Amino acid sequence: MAQSIPKIGWEQVSPAPVVLVFGKESFLADRAMQRLKSLLVMEDPELEVSDLDAGQYSDGALELIASPSLFDEPRLVRVANGVKATDAFITDVLRYLEQPVDGTTLVIRHDGSTVRGKKMLDAIRRTSGALEVACLPLGKGDMVPFARNELRMLEREATPGAIAALVDAFHTDIAELANAIRQVVLDTEGPVTEQVVRTYYAGRVETTAFAVVDAVIAGDVARALVTLRQAIATGADPVPIVAAFAMRYRQLAKVSGATGGGPQVARQLGMQDWQLNNARKDLRGFTDAKLCDAIEAIAHADHAVKGFERDPQHAVERLVRQLAESRAAV
Template sequence: MAQGIPKIGWEQVSPAPVVLVFGKESFLADRALQRLKSLLLMEDPELEVSDLDAGQYTDGALELIASPSLFDEPRLVRVSNGVKATDAFIADALRYLQAPVDGTTLVIRHDGSTVRGKKLLDAIRSHPGAIEVVCQPLGRGDMVPFARNELRLLEREATPGAIAALVDAFHSDIAELANAVRQVALDTEGPVTEQVVRTYYAGRVETTAFAVVDAVVAGDVAKALVTLRQAIATGADPVPIVAAFAMRYRQLAKVSGVSGGGAQVARQLGMQDWQLNNARRDLRGFTDASLCDAIEAIAHADHAVKGAERDPQHAVERLVRQLASRAAA
């Protein structure tokens, strides 16, 4: 049985005869393509780059483009839209895999949204000279190491709180998160701290749902209400605000049921070390009964903001008042 080809992240991509860039996260796919082109240019500045659209492909184009030139310059052939590949492209690509051209790197982009070209995908994944770059959307838990790595690439040090603040503010869009990390890294000096991030992105970070949750858990009713109103005024929707409460209080519930600390316990709970430490600190203000009541109130609010009540903003403000008042008691 054939061994599967290596599956790697965008930051690990390296030249290979055939590269499959697979997954729905176009930002990571673009990163992989940029890195691959840069590496090939470093090997030979005379690199010839050609682009094909698999959805508009006509018979014979791949062979024509990939064939050695008169001066044998290396070639990078980038094929987009593999998810809509024509029958002609699939047939030509299958034929090409039987005898890849020396000095040519063939990159095929497929977002995986359909099984179109499955025979070709299977052939690539069993080809000994191929690699697969996995570009799936990142979950919220993956955003923290992503942001940390972005800062590392920029040779900047950052505190866990700074990374958490960046992720809280920009977790909905990985491209926006990457740009935010780059901007704060280039425009500030010294270690990137939470205060640096909150000062630099004051209008964005201070009004996130997670800033509202922080104030509520701390029992600061006035700050929680002000922050909530700022969030709503800047376009925040009640549904994700309640979702942020649900995520935070689920973390508290998970942590309340385990003893001990450290990286191993955090991994078991699917959390970062700093999240575990913060949850343990926040739990000091809760009893089992009050935590249960809070989770029940969040469930009611979730139902309300999703259509059970006419005024979702009133429902989320009521939730903030209830939870912050209990935490302050």
């Protein structure tokens, strides 16, 4: 039967009689369960929290824990390891779903790696008032929006270049990315810029997208290709690499059409003084036609690395070679 309950992201989770936290991304699952507990505690600080392991479950334990207490305190029953649920647990959950206990929130974690408990999952998805929190691994295109949302939740402004730098350095592990964002926010003040990220995480960013862009802008074809291959060999993804090129060349395009200098012009362009000065240095030797060609090449590469070509690494190497050779010819 088709799923009938809402399927939401971790940041949308809210109290419900039954909540299924489903998917392989444990970091997002932990976030969902932490948020759910926080919301329930805000509703009533006397919340009673109980934990069960579905893989070591004994018959009747759910009914005992979920039953109303003498003083009717609200209850949160957190169930881990749903993917290894015992037959007794599945049977008890199916019985419980027929009449969930008022004031009790039952949250079940299942990573979806096997079909164990499918009958239970199907029943939850048919239960009126239940919710499913989708905790799927983030793809290439999801990391930048995730980082942007993390910064928004921390009430901190960040430049596109800073976000690209963070994703470029920590894209292989979502928990590392989230922790890196929180750390740089806690340890710095003011808007988070690319320079702040590159300074704070120098060891992680030294062979990443921005080092490749620097070599290309300098017209050093050999260094650009070597740096690119080092970045890819250490796990850098082509998508944020191309995003770094797009950010830098858009910046060059903005500066190429600006006249005057100083803080006022920099503010009008949404830049820092040093960014404006560096961009003007980088523009030496660029004609409007060459800049347009470069931006068009970056747009084509962006499509290529997002699934329009079979080999995204070849697409980004082609872009790097094309832009670096163009600069070297100046």
